[in-house]
Amino acid sequence: MADILIVDDELGIRELLSEVLEDEGHSITLAENAHQARSARLNGEHDLILLDIWMPDTDGVTLLKEWHAAGVLTIPVVMMSGHATIDTAVEATRIGAFDFLEKPIALAKLLKTVQAALARSQAQKAWRAAVAQAQAQAAPVEQAPAPPDPLEMARAALAQIDLDQPLREAREAFERTYLQYQLDKEGGSMTKLAERSGLERTHLYRKIRQLGMEPSKTNPRKAVA
Numbered sequence: 001m002a003d004i005l006i007v008d009d010e011l012g013i014r015e016l017l018s019e020v021l022e023d024e025g026h027s028i029t030l031a032e033n034a035h036q037a038r039s040a041r042l043n044g045e046h047d048l049i050l051l052d053i054w055m056p057d058t059d060g061v062t063l064l065k066e067w068h069a070a071g072v073l074t075i076p077v078v079m080m081s082g083h084a085t086i087d088t089a090v091e092a093t094r095i096g097a098f099d100f101l102e103k104p105i106a107l108a109k110l111l112k113t114v115q116a117a118l119a120r121s122q123a124q125k126a127w128r129a130a131v132a133q134a135q136a137q138a139a140p141v142e143q144a145p146a147p148p149d150p151l152e153m154a155r156a157a158l159a160q161i162d163l164d165q166p167l168r169e170a171r172e173a174f175e176r177t178y179l180q181y182q183l184d185k186e187g188g189s190m191t192k193l194a195e196r197s198g199l200e201r202t203h204l205y206r207k208i209r210q211l212g213m214e215p216s217k218t219n220p221r222k223a224v225a
Contacts, residue, residue: 001025002118003045007037007060008052008080013103017050020107021114034058041067046075047121048114050101053081053088061092068096074124076117080105150184157181176211 004026008014011032018028029044031037034057040046053060060079067073079092082103089100098117101109157177161170179193186192194201 001027002047002121003027003029004114005029005031005037005040005044005046005049007031007034007049007055007063009033009055010052013052013080017105017110020110024111024114026114034060034063037063041072048075048117049077050114051077051079051097053079053084053092061088061095064092064095064097074128076120076124078113078117150181153184154178154181172211175207179208179211 001024004021006014006017006021006028008017009032014030014032018030022028029040029046031040033055037049037051041049051060051064058066060081064073064077064079067077073096076098077096078099078101079089079097080101080103081088084100084102092100098120099113101113154177157180158174161173161177163170165173179197182193182196183189186196190201190204194204197204199207
């Protein structure tokens with residue numbers, strides 16, 4: 001049926017719970033302290049943990065916090081105690097405990113809680129399996145191509161300038177490349193371009209039109225500021 005880890009420092013409690021749950025068809029692993037519980041958790045696959053709060057080495061709430069912090073609290077944990085306060089039960093539930101059983105544990109309450117916890121465990125396993133299957137079947141996401149580097153584009157444009165042409169045309173080609181580079185670098189902001197180039201915005205707009213660069217089309221990625 002299910003593999004249940006029982007953690008309790010009282011021999012009588014371990015024997016009683018083990019006998020009852022084995023009669024229900026479950027496989028039982030026993031631990032009498034937190035040290036043995038850690039070892040059992042590392043070396044076995046369990047569907048449910050019944051965890052006593054008061055133990056000689058490490059109390060159950062502290063152990064629950066430890067498992068929660070380590071990210072290994074992947075199965076339901078039912079806390080047990082005959083001396084715990086309501087605050088302790090609330091804290092354990094807040095950390096991640098599925099439920100709380102007060103000692104002496106009534107047989108009907110035990111079986112009902114175990115049944116509900118195992119139903120939760122099966123649901124969690126089914127969910128993890130479905131997620132793993134979906135991830136395995138999903139096609140690798142293609143990375144979007146990196147945007148062109150403005151500096152590399154400017155260098156390529158400068159290399160195409162014909163140095164044998166008249167100075168005026170060569171200067172205009174350089175200015176066009178310079179202004180386009182700065183616009184690309186500044187995300188199309190005319191305000192930042194004016195600051196970078198040292199030109200007033202009115203003069204800058206006039207210069208751009210003279211060079212055949214429409215202000216609204218100088219940077220298609222962003223509207224001109």
